[in-house]
Amino acid sequence: MALPMAQASARECASDLGHGWPPAVGNYGQAVETLFDGKAQRALSLVSLPKSGVETGVALLPGPGDQAWTLRYSRADKRVYSWNSGTRQGGVELRVDQQPDQYQVSIPAPLAQRLLHSWQAALAAQVPGDRKAPVLDGDVLSFTVDGQRYSGTRPECGAGRLMMKQVALLIEASDTKEKKLDRRWKDLDESLDELQQLLGGKAG
Secondary structure, three states, X not given: OHHHHHHHHHHHOOOOOEEOOOOOOHHHHHHHHHHHHOOOOOOEEEEEEOOOOOOEEEEEEOOOOOOOXXXXXXXXXXXXXXXXXXXXXXXXXXXXXXXXXXXXXXXOHHHHHHHHHHHHHHHHHHOOOOOEOOOOOOOEXXXXXXXXXXXXXXXXXXXXXXXXXXXXXXXXXXXXXXXHHHHHHHHHHHHHHHHHHHOOOOOX
């Protein structure tokens, strides 16, 4: 009975995530992503654009062939989005002339690929194909998974809640000594098992 109940709860869990950037956010979001990762090809990423405070991001960068991927956590040194009242009319300034704080470690390729496929399945289940990202006046989260972008507010239930738990594990791993990383990867793998069960075996 546990699995049908989990699937039912997943359906009942509302999410406002939609495709693309929310209106009027794209230039800002892209500036943050470029600051964090330059032109690097991200297989998976999440960028957090808060209403106040500094922006943060997590990215998985594929390695060559079957080699390990790179997990990178980035945090702006100062808030990128700034309202500049120095001009007569005022205006938005995107402060990208800065060096973000960054932490990165190698993550085993099979685990990184499992995370990618799990998030693809979770987002496909949560976000109807014709739903665009909503207009937001507050915190924005934007995922990119294998070239597809999904944006909205922070998920608080169902598959989205598990994904945010996995983001927290990735951030923790990015600043973990190598000898303790196996424990982090085990925790992540177990969380992906939970997500797979919630999605009815369609992930991972």
